[in-house]
Amino acid sequence: MKILIDIQSMQTSSRTRGIGHYTLSLIKEMILRDDIEVVFLLNDYCKESAEVVFKELDGYYAIDKIKIFKAPHNVSCLLGVDRLRKAASILRDYYINALNPDFVLITSLFEGATEDFVCDIKDNRNYKVGVIGYDLIPLYNPDLHLPTENMKEWYYEKLAEAKKADVIFSISESSKNEFLELGGISEKNIVNISSAGDSGYKALEVHERIDLSSRFLIHNEFILYSGACDERKNLKGLLSAYSNLDQDIKNRLDVVLVGKYSENDIKNLRKFVASKGIKPEKIIFTGFISNKELQNLYTQCFVFIFPSFHEGFGLPVLEAMMCDAVTICSNVSSLPEVIGLEEATFSPDNISSITEKLKEAIVDESFRNRLKDNARKRAKIFSWVKTTDLLLNKAKDLCEKNIKAKGSNVYSQDELIRSIFVESGYEYLDKEIRIIANCIADNEISLAL
Known part of the structure; x- marks a missing residue:
């Protein structure tokens, strides 16, 4: 079986978030399988991001399996040009068909609102398509996540694309239910494949640890959070709970926030910290850091x-438990599935609940030991092999159900050109025609390699 994995999600802003981590870990495991042929698909929109992927996969002997298709730029759904996006979509389709896969896996479909990215699921195809389904969070609060009509239109178009897939691979039972209830996906077309942590995560021995005081200016014991800082992450809830702790606990413990935050994000959080009477030096922002850090x-x-x-x-949450960290989290959506211990959870919309659980995890040694035991047990349950x-x-x-009827889906350059310039219904500028022609030529060279 030949599988083409569209890993363009490693070239968007998603690469520094959970989607990027999920994609990289999954494809590293798939490379190791000797019963399938794997090809990876990137675009040439951001050569720097492509080089990052090459570097990540260098030790897996996968460099020759990476194919890069070329298409016109300026194709984001909200900021780009419709006719160029259409041409890019056709070029990607042609490129995939020329590689003749049996199965195409899309590691993230809900991309490209404001970034160059093209990934459509065609109605007529002779290969099967699977999409990794992370969540449908915007549908729970569209006014917040989809504030404009254009954003809503883009998101619902992507959801309609998802329904064309032969299977949605959900990353948790919670996300599976979201696709069933909110996405309108048939249950027979969804499989929960769960997730896992990077195999490199484990508790480090004392001699393996770096000096946090010199690297991050962390001089005290600390409460740790890792993740983004958008509203659903509830950092203000965390900081409010911290402000409510007894003064002696706050004197002893700092708060370390790990993530790639904008200057404006940090400014707003510092302003919130000040409003809660927290000394600014008690909150430490690390920025985006390496997995080892x-x-x-x-x-x-x-x-x-x-x-x-x-x-x-x-x-x-899983990564922290893999490192034997005393771990507590919210009691909503998928998080109870991950932590697997009700007494380790709190209500995220109740500051008192967060404060009480945080204090318990700090001062109650018996509870801390139970959390550590739980961490070791839970870490063994999830694996990329599974x-x-x-x-x-x-x-x-x-x-297997498709293989007997499967023929070649490759079409000629003449058909490709007709699809772009005639059947699409768009009129292109002379400069755009030259750009598209160069893309066609470069793709033919790439496919021949």
Whole structure:
């Protein structure tokens, strides 16, 4: 079975968030399978991001399996040009068909609102398509996440695309239910493949640890959070709970926030911190850090807390437990599935609940020991081997039913040109025609390599 994995999600802003971590870990496991042929698909919109992917996969002997298709730029759904996006979509389709896969896996479909990205699911195809389904969080609060009509239109178009897939691979039982109830996906077309943490995450021995005081200016014991800072992550809830702790606890413990935050995000959070009477030096922002640095923070933190209102899976919770961290989290969406211990959870919309659980995790030694025991048990349950097995079993099942009827989907350059310039119904500028022609020529060279 030949699987083409569209990993363009590693070239968007998603690469520094959970989607990027999920994609990279999953494809590293799939590379190791000798019963499938794997090809990876990137675009040439951002050469720097493509180089990052090459570097990540270098040790897996996968460089020759990466194919890069070329298409016109300026194709984001909200800021780009419709006719160029249409041409890019056709070029991607032609490129995929020329590679003749049995199964196409899309690692993230809900991309490209404001970034160059093209990924459509065609109605007429002779290969099967699977999409990783992370969550449908915007549908729970569209006014917040989809504030304009254009954003709503883009999101619902992507949801309609998802319905064309032969299977949605949900990353948790919670996200599976979202696709069933909110996405209108048939249950027979959804498989929960769960998730796992990077195999590199484990508790570090003392001699393996870095000096946090010199690297991050962390001089005290600390409460750790890792993740984004948008509203659903509930950082204000965490900071409010911290402000309510007894003064002696606050004197002893700082709060370390890990994530790629904008200057404006940090400014707003510092303003909120000041409004709660928290000394500014008690809150430490690390910025985006390496996995090794994060592993050190997980290992050395006094408590890891994840107060999110909604998560497709909540990978930082699992990563923290893999490093034997005392871990507590919200009791909503997928997080109870991950942590697996009710007494380790709190209500994210109740500051008192967060404060009480945080204090318990700090001062109650018996509770801390139970959380550590739970962390070790839960860390063993999730694995990329299991996740990949579930995905490949479903993909093979779909392809076996399709293989006898499968013919070649490759079409000629003449058909490609007609699709772009005639059947699309768009008129292109002379400059755009030259750009598209160069893309066609470069793609032919790439496919021949």
